[in-house]
Amino acid sequence: MRFLENLATKANVKNEVLAGITVSLAMIPEVVAFAFVARIDPLVALSGAFIIGLISALFGGRPGLISGAAGAVAVIFVHLISEGHARGMAMEVPIENMGYFYLLAAVVLMGIIQIVSGVFKLGKFIRLIPHPVMLGFVNGLAIVIFWAQIKMFTHKHLEVAADGLKTYADVWMHGPELYTMIGLVLFAMAVIYLLPKATKKLPAALTAIIITTLIVIFADLDVSTVGSYIREGGGEGLKGKFPTPNTDLWANLPFNWDTLKFILPYSFLAASVGLIESLMTMNLVDELTETRGNGNRECIAQGAGNMLSGLFGGTGGCGMIGQTIININSGGRGRLSGVTMAVTLLFFILFADKYIEQVPIAALVGVMFVMVIETFAWSSLRILNKIPIGDAVVLVVVSVVTVVFDLAIAVFVGVIISALVFSWQSAKRISARKRRIDEEDKAIYEIWGPLFFGSTKEFNEKFDVKADPSSIEIDFLESRVSDVSGVEAITNIIDKYKAANKYVTLKHLSEDCIKLLLKADAGLDKRIVRDIDDPRYYVAANPSKFE
DSSP states (O other): OGGGTTSSTTSOHHHHHHHHHHHHHHHHHHHHHHHHHHTSOHHHHHHHHHHHHHHHHHHOSSTTOOEEOOHHHHGGGHHHHHHHHHHHHTSSSOOTTHHHHHHHHHHHHHHHHHHHHHHTTGGGGGGGSOHHHHHHHHHHHHHHHHHHHHGGGEEEEEEEOTTSOEEEEEEEOOHHHHHHHHHHHHHHHHHHHHHHHHOSSSOHHHHHHHHHHHHHHHTTOOOOBHHHHHHHTTOOOSOOOOOOOOHHHHHHSOOSHHHHHHHHHHHHHHHHHHHHHHHHHHHHHHHHHTOOOOHHHHHHHHHHHHHHHHHTTOOOOEEOHHHHHHHHHTTOOSHHHHHHHHHHHHHHHHTOHHHHTTSBHHHHHHHHHHHHHHHSOTHHHHHTTTSOHHHHHHHHHHHHHHHHSOHHHHHHHHHHHHHHHHHHHHHHHOEEEEEEEGGGTEEEEEEEEEESTTTHHHHHTTOOTTTSOSEEEEEEEEEEEOSHHHHHHHHHHHHHHHHTTOEEEEESOOHHHHHHHHHHOGGGGGGEEOOTTOOOOHHHHOGGGGO
């Protein structure tokens, strides 16, 4: 079957399996932390991570990419859940956990939107994201992940308000506990860096987690573990059950227009954020592995994973850059690593919860710190003063916005700034050289540069209607008409010369430019001079042939 391609071929099976196990361990505290942010049961997030991770690993467009219940998606649903709870309590027959059912419905709709995006091949638009935006995305997420690990140096302190509302405040570690935590983190990082110099047969990250865990157990150190972390946040532990279809969703959720209006904005935003983070992570893996993934296929797989996750009682998710980098660095290149991650995560929940709960948070923080160091594009700091000022601004802005707001806003802002910079620079590139042939009473304007909305003003200023002779030829051999604004500029110039009883012809237009002009004004056909040396831009003229 084709979806099993690269499951174990072209890759070392041992490395794939060990990489998947390492990633599953590193995923648990992050998924749990984001579950606390969204105020949902950690097992709901872990179930979603299993389903989304398995579906995307089997059917996705990028082998080696790890997906799960990511924080970028979780934070979007915070308000939906709280508002959903309020709606449930306001019903004729109050339902206490209504926010959870609205969440599941929103995740299902999120998956449907992502599948539709893949079917209509919207994944190809990820290619429009400039490299400075990609660097800013990587740097911003590295900072976000770093700060998430810093918060692991805290304890959750339960606070109960006067109205009975429970909240958890972060209280920083101090004294011997803090020093022990720092020491274990540094030890885990040292193992990851030093072990490959001695042998490459053992996966460094997994070995660091195992050794650090054994030290904590045999030395009986009083440190924060996976189990204590879950219980401090209000969870009951890692023990769960096999995901099954959530029948309570159909029994309690009102399926009507009001529900759709309520969940649609959250679903659309979550679908957008999820696809952007997944596709940009896919691009990063493409660069690291020097291969190319299929963006549209990844969209469909992410959507199918989210839709099934919602139906089986799990939360939404997307590609996770941190876990993906750990997977790639641990030798995970094929689909087997992602499948192993999902299956191992489920195994932990069903059968090995007591053992995994003993893993110290410090070991996982050490692994994530190494990942942050390797993810951050340090080269961007060296080249910051060597690249164009526009690219430097985009890089910094995207990094900052990713940290302060979220990934989707950062990418949109970065693309908009890049587009404005490109338009401004392209507008300045248009130029014209005028040649006059007196014996023919003719003036020839040779145009260089793209003619589009940003350069029409400069284009109009190149012509001297009053001083020119009766015949004018505009040569587009080194130019190209890109949009309707360019067509309008040409039409205006022709009208000005026509008002002065002078005739304009257009020469060396490519086929696609001619089509654009004639579609806007069929009367221009008589002014176009067709010749055998007209430029032909086959790829640009019909890019869909090469998808």
